[in-house]
Amino acid sequence: MRADAQRNRDRIVEVARAFFRAKGFDAVSMDEVAKGAEVGAGTLYRHFPTKESLYDAVLEAWAEKVNEAVDRALSPDASAREQLLTWLTDYAAMLTEHKGAAARITAALGDPGSPFAAKCTTYLNANQRVIDALDSALRPGVEAMQISRLVGGMAAVADNSELPADAVASMLEIVADGLLAP
Amino acid sequence: MRADAQRNRDRIVEVARAFFRAKGFDAVSMDEVAKGAEVGAGTLYRHFPTKESLYDAVLEAWAEKVNEAVDRALSPDASAREQLLTWLTDYAAMLTEHKGAAARITAALGDPGSPFAAKCTTYLNANQRVIDALDSALRPGVEAMQISRLVGGMAAVADNSELPADAVASMLEIVADGLLAP
DNA sequence: AACTATACGGAGACGCTCTCCGTTTGGCAA
DNA sequence: TTGCCAAACGGAGAGCGTCTCCGTATAGTT
Structure with a gap:
């Protein structure tokens, strides 16, 4: 060039x-x-x-931060619930960093032809790492795609309505408890 | 006129x-x-x-169907989990009936100046009725606004990505279990 | 039948994404 | 240094969108 x-x-x-x-x-x-x-x-x-x-x-730049966030969340000192919640919170925060990003990336999750396909793969892999690490603590059959969509959906709502952090946190707690084994 | x-x-x-x-x-x-x-x-x-x-x-027309759906879901014969899940499923289905409606209505939830404000009130009241009916079975402190946002977010994702019904159902189960008392 | 408030139609203002093509320029070879 | 040309540039404008303005037509009343 x-x-x-x-x-x-x-x-x-x-x-x-x-x-x-x-x-x-x-x-x-x-x-x-x-x-x-x-x-x-x-x-x-x-x-x-x-x-x-x-x-x-x-x-491009901040998609790289995802894997660092996973490393940070998966501290073995914390309970499974705490690790999961830390990850979901960080993940949602990163998705809402740029206005409009959450909805766009989440919508692209199943579409390999999207311009955001590379970002989607990064996110899905990150969620898969979390699933693998917490494994037995999670409800059986949870998939990376489900977590990506659940949190992406919440992030999109938070972004659209400009919700305060505590409103997002309380919804993520509900999602986290639903993801944990009964 | x-x-x-x-x-x-x-x-x-x-x-x-x-x-x-x-x-x-x-x-x-x-x-x-x-x-x-x-x-x-x-x-x-x-x-x-x-x-x-x-x-x-x-x-306008189908917003009226919401209250009928609440009546149908709150059958005392079923368990709290079944009643909740029926309602969430119907609610999500109604939101996805018109493409683009879920995201728009959910985004308007906190905005009294939106053209959809009347619809939002209808939805919030419906969720409040469900909370009142299931009350003790639910996690303490759950609010109608939270359920509206959670399900609205899921419906928006389902709408954008044209998800099959079973993919939506499995996510709603996670949300429902998170909403029920631990 | 005449009158007027009400409603109508469509040209066009304005803003958006994206294209086309004549003009300019960076970098290399003589 | 000079000359060359592929590569890159700029901006007018095509095409499509929402929404406005205003001259024209008509429903309903007197």
Whole structure:
């Protein structure tokens, strides 16, 4: 890639990240990202053929944080319930970090053709690690996809309604208790 | 209201209901509703100043079915778990009846200014009735708003990803067990 | 039959995503 | 250094969406 192209690409992602974080996916227009990054619309669209592909690039960095969060949650000192709840809380918090991300990623969970497919795999694997670690403490037959959808759904609701952390926490407790063995 | 206006209004709602049910909120344009109802765009927008207000009118009829569903679920012959699960399943099914409705109604739950505010009240009251009836069987401190958000979130996920009924059922079981007293 | 409040239709304003194509430029080879 | 051209650029505008404005038509009353 030519040096000027690389510079423009980096600036676009940087500007877009700030806008998306502040206003959410829908409220940011591609024009304003182009203006903010001081490039033409054509340049923006050559780097990112759709708005969703730009969003995907913006989310790239923090998708890597998922596995760290799993490591942190799975501390053997805590009870299974505490470990699960820590993970669900962190997971939901990460999904709501960017407005609109939770709903989009959760909707893409079953669709390999989505621009977010790589992110979905990361999330599913993380939930599978949690299931493997807590195993016998969980209700039989729980799947990574179920946890991803349950928490993704909660995160989407929290995001849409701008719920305070304690409202989210109380719903995640209900989900966690449902996930634990009877 | 003048007779011709009433006729047009009725025809608009009827046409819009068919379109929304078939294609979902986003995929239906106001222009095609106007064409379908054989009125001009101006007429459509005088009756329904925004697309959301039209959707609200379309949902009017089946919002009334909620209370019937509560009556049906609260049969004293069944266990608390069965009653709760029946209600959650019916509730989720009603929310997914129109594509896009679950996410919209759930997002409006805390917002009195939303065009869907009346529907939200109906839903919250229904969940309150269930809480009152099952009371001691439920985990202490459960609120109607929490159930509405939990099930609304699940219904939105199911709607977005077009999940089969059994995938929804298994998630609702997890939620139901979390809602029951430990 | 005449009158007027009410309702109608559709052109078009405005904003959005995305495309097309003439112009410019970075990086390399002579 | 100079010349070349593939690569990258910019921005006008196509196409589609919601919603508005205003001149025209008509229902219902007198």
